[in-house]
Amino acid sequence: MSEPTMPASGERDPEWSGRASVKRLRSAAEANSYQREWFARMRGRVSKGEPFAIVNADVPQEILRTMDIPYVVNQWWAAVCSAKQMSPYYLGLLNERGYRQDLCRYCSLSLASAFDPHPENGPWGGLPKPTLVVARLTCDAQAKIFELWSREFGIPFYALENTVPLEVPERWWEKTSWHWEQLFEPHRLDLMTEELEGLIRFLELRTGRTFSEDRLRRVMELINEQEEYNKRTRDLIAETVPAPLSVTDQIPSVMIPQWHRGTQWAVDAARAFYEEVCDLVRRGVGACQNERTRLMWLGTGLWFNLGFYQHFEERYGAVFVWSIYLALAADAYARYGGEPLRALASRFVGMEDMLHMPPWNTEWYLKEAKKHQIRGVVHLVSSSCTQAVQGSYFIRKTFEDAGIPVLELMADTVDARDWDDARMTAELEAFLETRLGVKP
Amino acid sequence: MEELARAYRERDRAALEWKAQGGQVAGCLGSDVPEELLIAAGLLPVRVCGDPEADLELADPYIEHAFDPRVRSLFLRIIDRSYSYLDHLVVSSSSDALVRVFYYLRALRVADPSLPIPDLYFFDLLHTRLRTSRLYNRDRGHDLKGVIERWCEREIADEDLVKAIGICEENRVLLRRLSDLRAPGPPRVSGAQALKVIGASMFLPRREHSRLVAAFLQEAELNDPLPGVRLFVTGSAQDYVQFYELVESCGAVVVGEDHDWGARHSAGMTLITADPIDGIVDRYSSRQPGAHQSTVSERVTALVEAVHETDAQGVIAFIYEADDAPSWDFPDQRGALEAEGIPVLLLDRQPYNLDQTDELRKRVDAFVSSITRPDQSDRDAGRERASHE
Numbered sequence: 074m075s076e077p078t079m080p081a082s083g084e085r086d087p088e089w090s091g092r093a094s095v096k097r098l099r100s101a102a103e104a105n106s107y108q109r110e111w112f113a114r115m116r117g118r119v120s121k122g123e124p125f126a127i128v129n130a131d132v133p134q135e136i137l138r139t140m141d142i143p144y145v146v147n148q149w150w151a152a153v154c155s156a157k158q159m160s161p162y163y164l165g166l167l168n169e170r171g172y173r174q175d176l177c178r179y180c181s182l183s184l185a186s187a188f189d190p191h192p193e194n195g196p197w198g199g200l201p202k203p204t205l206v207v208a209r210l211t212c213d214a215q216a217k218i219f220e221l222w223s224r225e226f227g228i229p230f231y232a233l234e235n236t237v238p239l240e241v242p243e244r245w246w247e248k249t250s251w252h253w254e255q256l257f258e259p260h261r262l263d264l265m266t267e268e269l270e271g272l273i274r275f276l277e278l279r280t281g282r283t284f285s286e287d288r289l290r291r292v293m294e295l296i297n298e299q300e301e302y303n304k305r306t307r308d309l310i311a312e313t314v315p316a317p318l319s320v321t322d323q324i325p326s327v328m329i330p331q332w333h334r335g336t337q338w339a340v341d342a343a344r345a346f347y348e349e350v351c352d353l354v355r356r357g358v359g360a361c362q363n364e365r366t367r368l369m370w371l372g373t374g375l376w377f378n379l380g381f382y383q384h385f386e387e388r389y390g391a392v393f394v395w396s397i398y399l400a401l402a403a404d405a406y407a408r409y410g411g412e413p414l415r416a417l418a419s420r421f422v423g424m425e426d427m428l429h430m431p432p433w434n435t436e437w438y439l440k441e442a443k444k445h446q447i448r449g450v451v452h453l454v455s456s457s458c459t460q461a462v463q464g465s466y467f468i469r470k471t472f473e474d475a476g477i478p479v480l481e482l483m484a485d486t487v488d489a490r491d492w493d494d495a496r497m498t499a500e501l502e503a504f505l506e507t508r509l510g511v512k513p
Numbered sequence: 514m515e516e517l518a519r520a521y522r523e524r525d526r527a528a529l530e531w532k533a534q535g536g537q538v539a540g541c542l543g544s545d546v547p548e549e550l551l552i553a554a555g556l557l558p559v560r561v562c563g564d565p566e567a568d569l570e571l572a573d574p575y576i577e578h579a580f581d582p583r584v585r586s587l588f589l590r591i592i593d594r595s596y597s598y599l600d601h602l603v604v605s606s607s608s609d610a611l612v613r614v615f616y617y618l619r620a621l622r623v624a625d626p627s628l629p630i631p632d633l634y635f636f637d638l639l640h641t642r643l644r645t646s647r648l649y650n651r652d653r654g655h656d657l658k659g660v661i662e663r664w665c666e667r668e669i670a671d672e673d674l675v676k677a678i679g680i681c682e683e684n685r686v687l688l689r690r691l692s693d694l695r696a697p698g699p700p701r702v703s704g705a706q707a708l709k710v711i712g713a714s715m716f717l718p719r720r721e722h723s724r725l726v727a728a729f730l731q732e733a734e735l736n737d738p739l740p741g742v743r744l745f746v747t748g749s750a751q752d753y754v755q756f757y758e759l760v761e762s763c764g765a766v767v768v769g770e771d772h773d774w775g776a777r778h779s780a781g782m783t784l785i786t787a788d789p790i791d792g793i794v795d796r797y798s799s800r801q802p803g804a805h806q807s808t809v810s811e812r813v814t815a816l817v818e819a820v821h822e823t824d825a826q827g828v829i830a831f832i833y834e835a836d837d838a839p840s841w842d843f844p845d846q847r848g849a850l851e852a853e854g855i856p857v858l859l860l861d862r863q864p865y866n867l868d869q870t871d872e873l874r875k876r877v878d879a880f881v882s883s884i885t886r887p888d889q890s891d892r893d894a895g896r897e898r899a900s901h902e
Contacts, residue, residue: 171844173861176837210641212609213805217841220808234646237612237637241619264649271645430613431620455579457835459610462577467620 090158091489092380097360098322100346104329107338112197115143124204124280127183127222131209132233133421135296136272138335139289140282145200147208148373149332151182155376155487157196163189164488175457177214178488179373184222202226205279207272209233211425212460231275233268236261238426245427246404246437253408253419265418289413292335299334300407302343303327306350307403310394311445315359317350320370320396321382322360327399334406365390366511367446371397371438371468372453373461377489385501389511395445397428404437429460431467439471449509450479451501453486461486480504514706514732517725520713524562525598527717531557532598537664540599540631541715542587542614543607544773545638545797549783550658551603552719553677554665560715561596562752563587565866576617581836582865583752584610591618592628599631601664603657606638607773608805608838634660640798640806647791650798654790674789681783684719687726688779694730696768696823699738704746704767705757711778712752739766742884745825746770747816747846748804748832748839748860755867756831763878769823771816777801805838812842813849820855827856827884829877834862856884 119125126137126144137144154160160182167185168174186192192199205228208219216232223230238258242248248256273284310316330342370393375381385391405427408416426433442450450472455461465481472479482500485491505511520527528538539551540561548558563586572589590596604615615635622630637653639646662669691710694701710729714722742765750772751757757767771777781800786792802811820828828850832839840861847857858880860873867873
């Protein structure tokens, strides 16, 4: 693959490059390997004329899984491009088209990759041309970005609405699996179920694929099985000192199967991940044998610099044991009872609330922090995305009232151009030393 | 005009007088709160706005810089006692930022009860033009009606709704007549005057506003045409006139705009439907698309159409820092306009407070100077050629 050229407008130090994390788990390596193989197979299928969808992360992908329509998730592809250090190049292409540099980058990086005159130079040979795109209107930019995508390729765009709850439930995580009908207001579930029926019809007509209720039921069962393993893994990591692994190993082991949820492979991968963690615990192996403090990473991953986390393990014995990815899989995905389509609607209808909206997110974060014996929180605050800011005041207040200090790092989750590695490292080191009293 | 300008300037005055007479006042956050429902119940709806002169650093602890400064400012005013007179605050889904403001305010009422945040309600209007969304909106309209009935401890009859629709429609018809005095003919009202007249309707009782506007229009129709380059403004909402005044001091006249504090405020008609709620909510969801709740294509089409309708010679896109939605629209808007020979000026990443205007003035001045208005006869000939083609 030829190296992309950096855009002239890039502001970062040209000598600096994000660090990949060192993968220590077999399950992470196997998931990465599967991912590449799956991608190659998907490209092969699409080259033979099969449909291919690009969907946003908060779209109920289970519909496409049920209909055997291959898809790539927008934010997942953005994370891959960013980890491959391609975000400066791709975002530069977006900027060359007149879009300002500090627009929402996590959700537009994959679109930007579509502007590459040599898409085959993208990660793993690049994304094939999609047949259709699907998004939920969870922020103002989604309709813009996905419509631009649809116009770029002359393909249809299906938009799902987003609704807002009037009621604030207590301890939502205790109700998601079995009491979801009580957790979400009925009119929200009604609308989303109806919109999913519309999506199914749209996909049937556009792709010729058929939908089977029985198949959806099976997909939902497989996901429940997968998420039960994730729950056990999460619990094990939370209670074990030193933590058997940090977020750098958790993220690929949980997220790659999450993108493939609803398949037997994903269940097997989640089980393998759990068994590997059990083995680490049994053998007393920690991510950092000299664990001195446990940290929580709030926000999306620092995709272009996943090695960032490991520096603090090595220098301070400070281990990032928690990120949203495994915890959300553990607490928010399983659904039992009811009609499968409505249960699926309930998996997504409140996802935005759980992740980004106080007090849904803050109460859950605090519960998780206590469970994981967290001593400090590092909160990645986006400077340019309202969807990702998630109520910094409430996060600070919730944790600091509970005696847990919070550090806010202002950065973009995929855009390496704005990242000042030395400054961010210094900020976090100062936080560890002055707020948590941890010395190198 | 003086009374309208005063209402625009002293934005709380009418509400405080209403309160003094024993009435209830409901603040409306966003442009999609159906004021007909509030008026039908005898409440005074007033639009919540920011204050460009406020120190936005005071908002820093509560709301991030990812929100545009106008939203940060109105958030600050809600928590700094500027709106302590409101009996209720209805937030609408006019933008993602406002949705999040609702969550923040609701959580803040619990986290810090000492803050004077009014009783809150969220009106969840969907904007996709689909049957499912319209049915959802109808139900939300009925829910809001029920909530207002509890606030007022009385039932709102269909006749009350029809009467309120009439009051609002009369007001919008007058405001559309105001638009007719700006374009496409020679403008007899400046953009800054128009913003004041339109904005005053967000603070005054609507009947009183209609009476004042009717009188204003009678006089304005006799005004001499205003000289200057005819410009259209798109981008972020302008809830104060500073930018328009700056543009018009550079030898231009703002003949139209597509933001919520301008001509869009009166766009779209409320039909009297079998269930009056249908007509009310449909008007809010189906009128000219707002920047934050539409696709790029919808915005491009609407802008090009509006520029033609107003016969504007140029377009200025004025966008606040961090106001992402209009920034996504802009490249395609520029492409479509320039393809038709309409020049465009982008003023991006703008602050809310325009107290340092030297650089801005230079750019606007240069843009206005660069536009040469062809003779009317040339334009007519051009149109004729286009119609033959």
